[in-house]
Amino acid sequence: MLKSDGLKKVKNDLILVGVICTLSLVGFLIFKLTMKDGNRVSVSINGEEKYSYSITDNVETDIITGNNGENNNTLVIKDRKAYIKSATCPDKICVGHRPISKDGETIVCLPHKIVVSITEGK
Amino acid sequence: MKIQTKKITVLALFSAMAIIFSYIEAILPPIWSAIPGIKVGLANIVTVALLYRFSIKEASIVAFIRIIIIALLFGNAMTLMYSIAGFVLSIAIMAILKKTGMFSTVGVSIAGGVFHNLGQIIVAMIVLQTKEIGYYMIILAITGTVAGILIGIAGNLMLKYSSKRRL
Numbered sequence: 001m002l003k004s005d006g007l008k009k010v011k012n013d014l015i016l017v018g019v020i021c022t023l024s025l026v027g028f029l030i031f032k033l034t035m036k037d038g039n040r041v042s043v044s045i046n047g048e049e050k051y052s053y054s055i056t057d058n059v060e061t062d063i064i065t066g067n068n069g070e071n072n073n074t075l076v077i078k079d080r081k082a083y084i085k086s087a088t089c090p091d092k093i094c095v096g097h098r099p100i101s102k103d104g105e106t107i108v109c110l111p112h113k114i115v116v117s118i119t120e121g122k
Numbered sequence: 123m124k125i126q127t128k129k130i131t132v133l134a135l136f137s138a139m140a141i142i143f144s145y146i147e148a149i150l151p152p153i154w155s156a157i158p159g160i161k162v163g164l165a166n167i168v169t170v171a172l173l174y175r176f177s178i179k180e181a182s183i184v185a186f187i188r189i190i191i192i193a194l195l196f197g198n199a200m201t202l203m204y205s206i207a208g209f210v211l212s213i214a215i216m217a218i219l220k221k222t223g224m225f226s227t228v229g230v231s232i233a234g235g236v237f238h239n240l241g242q243i244i245v246a247m248i249v250l251q252t253k254e255i256g257y258y259m260i261i262l263a264i265t266g267t268v269a270g271i272l273i274g275i276a277g278n279l280m281l282k283y284s285s286k287r288r289l
Contacts, residue, residue: 006226013229017267020236024263031257047251106254108246110200115252 031104038103038118041082043075046113055080055101055118063114071112082116083107132289133172133184140168140188148196160262162269163238165192169213170231170277171284178217185209200249204242211241227281228274235270236263 043051045065053059059077073087073094081099084107094109094116106117143164165188172181189209193202212234219230239262246255 009224009226009229012224013226013232016225016229016232020232020263020267024260027257027260027263031260044250044252047249104254104257106252106257108250108252108255110246110250113250115250115255117252117254 035102035104036120037080038101038105038120040119041075041077042117042119044115044117047115053077053082055082060085063112065112065114073109073112073114075116082118084109084116087112129176129180133180135289136168136172137184137187140165140184141191143167144188144192145195148192160265162272163235164273164276166212166231166234166238166269166273167276167280169209170216170227170234170273171280173213173216173220173230174227174277174281175284178213182213185213203249204245207241207245208238209241211244212238226274227278228271231274231277232267232270235266235268235273237266239263239266 039055041053041055041057041059042049043053043063045063051061051063055077057077059075061075063073063075065071065073071088073089074085076083076085081101083099084094084097087095087109089109089111091111094107094114097107100107100116100118103118103120106115108115147161147164165185168188169181169185172184186209189202189205193199193205197205215237216230216234219225219233225233240259243256243259243262246258247253
């Protein structure tokens with residue numbers, strides 16, 4: 001099947017992969033080069049900003065969400081880094097995320113619709 | 123009439139297969155838990171195979187049956203939205219690239235994988251009202267490419283074996 005597709009198509013496939021990789025690399029470089037240290041840790045629930053902390057704070061707080069307050073994500077801010085220590089969501093992706101400290105970095109908990117993001121602030 | 127019956131049966135068979143693929147993936151642990159959304163998307167093997175065996179219409183019917191059933195069994199309205207957005211973008215780009223005739227099945231599948239992730243990122247940006255999440259697309263473009271290659275190869279094999287058995 002692959003062979004009958006012809007060499008030209010395979011070449012085009014490789015060009016496609018090259019374009020995707022190049023675009024990703026360029027995006028990654030732009031992202032890395034424009035990254036600055038953040039000052040504020042902002043917590044949004046359902047797209048609305050609910051809490052805001054200074055990155056220099058030492059915080060350990062429970063973010064309660066859900067209709068009956070059944071969802072809990074524990075946010076920790078320590079040594080100018082923010083991370084989720086524990087969560088009741090099924091996938092625990094936010095807990096596995098590395099600590100964030102740079103402007104624009106985010107930790108997302110999709111099941112609980114929580115976004116923890118670092119902003120430049122003042 | 124006979125052809126119609128056969129087609130319905132074949133599509134039902136492929137739907138069942140797609141649902142099983144999704145089920146297997148749903149019970150497997152995530153590949154890399156640090157970044158959400160990284161999946162091979164085994165069910166897309168069926169989508170690619172059907173796109174080539176029949177057309178965009180048949181591939182879409184089977185994919186929608188699979189998406190709805192999987193959402194009812196394991197998901198919710200949220201996951202349904204992500205699935206549909208990913209699927210619509212990926213089938214659209216795959217049908218377009220297939221029509222140009224410039225790419226092999228694997229190339230078409232790669233574009234499908236990347237656009238599937240793009241669709242899900244767009245929904246995430248809308249739902250969470252956060253454009254920062256768009257940065258994930260950098261990683262998801264690469265993982266979508268890898269998934270697309272695997273799916274494309276598997277789709278080819280499925281086409282080969284199903285045509286051998288005159289399905």
